[in-house]
Amino acid sequence: MHLQSKSVSEINIAVVPVAGMGTRLLPATKSQPKEMLPVGRKPVVQYVVEELERVGVNRVLFITGQGKSSIENHFDLNPELTQALREDGKEELLSELSFVRAPLQYFYTRQRQLLGLGHAILCAEDFVGSKPFVVALGDSIIGLNAKSRIVDRMTQCFKENNAEAVIAFEEVPKDEVFQYGIADPKTNGDVFEVNDLVEKPAVDEAPSNLAIAARYVLSPGIFEALKETKPGVGDEIQLTDAIRLLLKNGGKVYGVRLNSLEKRYDIGNFGSYFQAFADFALADEKFGPELKTYLKKMLNADHS
Secondary structure (H helix, E strand, C coil): CCCCCCCCCCCEEEEEEECCCCHHHHHCCCCCCHHHHCCCCEEEEHHHHHHHHHCCCEEEEECCCCCCCCCCCHHHHHHHHHHHHHCCCCCHHHHHHHHHHCEEEEEEEECCCCCCCHHHHHHHHHHCCCCCEECCCCCCCCCHCCCCCHHHHHHHHHHCCCCEEEEEECCHHHHHHHEEEEEEECCCCCCEEEEEEEECCCCHHHCCCCCEEEEEEEEHHHHHHHHCCCCHHCCCCCHHHHHHHHHHHHHHEEECCCCCCCCCCCCCHHHHHHHEEEEHHHCCCCCCCHHHHEEEHHHHHHHH
């Protein structure tokens, strides 16, 4: 394969994969996408889109699957609902729908077979064309209330280093590295060059405790790499394997660490979902203080 030249004057396209079935969150996800589960006052995917809009993305392509139409409905204008709120004297609630008027264009394409994250990204090739783009997993929120600028820092790194890929990383406990794709850093620091990526290494073989954290900036060269990537575990095309192919062919790959205020909330199982909901609910300006008082009362009762 040959690495493609890339124009990096601006990176304003994001691909948001949302086709997964969310089986670890059954029965809550039997009839609704996990990306539409509420965390505090908003569904997960709304936080993701608001994070992207805040850093200059203005076109979002969702890679969807069966049963995901509620995501499309959520970001659509709904004049009937707006009119009903006005007629009922509930105009104060209209501010809760302001996200649908954000200066974003939404596009949708379907991943007809669930053949892995790499295959989902490949579905975006015709839309992305020859431009670099962001990938933001639709089930992961970065930072409390998505107040993160990790993508901004990643796009800056991409431009400054003529990179083929930039990946967000978070530090995880050493005994949990076997659950993640892990970086083998070539250099140190909050921004570092990646020597290699190791998918779910054994604890005693992991080159670091830096785990891939749901955000990528990719050159269009990733599409050719994905086409050359053979299916791996679960007969799926792995994005990590395609990025390793970019490395093998001389492309530069960089990592950017999440900072202390950019906790990743991975809505992938009930344990992490409950913790995310608790954090966001407690941070709610209107209802958080009351909830905190209630929880303290409950916890004190348990220990009395």
